Amino acid sequence: MxxxxxxxxxxxxxxxxxxxxxxxxxxxxxxxxxxxxxxxxxxxxxxxxxxxxxxxxxxxxDMPVDEMQVFFHQTLVGMTNTFRRATGNDKMSDTMKDFCDYFAEHLNLKKE
Structure with a gap:
């Protein structure tokens, strides 16, 4: 055993x-x-x-809103990566990644 x-x-x-x-x-x-x-x-x-x-x-x-937005973005990216590894569903993972990029862009989280 x-x-x-x-x-x-x-x-x-x-x-x-x-x-x-x-x-x-x-x-x-x-x-x-x-x-x-x-x-x-x-x-x-x-x-x-x-x-x-x-x-x-x-x-x-005392969690600042700007940090909460970054936290959510990073969590969504992590969930996307986990979803890809867990399911092997590349098509949906790519769609989720596109949403993460959209989320970051509209909250001005992308660093130049």
Missing amino acids: ATTHRTDIKIAVELDENRVPEKMAWTARDGGVANEPAKSMLLSLWDHQNQEAVSIDLWTK
Whole structure:
């Protein structure tokens, strides 16, 4: 029988009196990350039983809008690359990449 290994990824969120995130930090010991600060996170998990995605989307109240736009763009690019690797569907991946380029252009995220 193969040896298995378990690892944990932890996300700590500090909330204000209105339960709005003020600080976040994450730890992934196997990845060499310990209590690394973060201003925003998007986490999606697949619920096989209900055949639906469940998600947690959080950002701190001091997350600047311009950084949020960059964060979303980079997340969309990452999802596009993951979709290509996971499905091998180059046609849809290319369409998604075109949207990422459109998104960046219309938010003036492209660097000269």
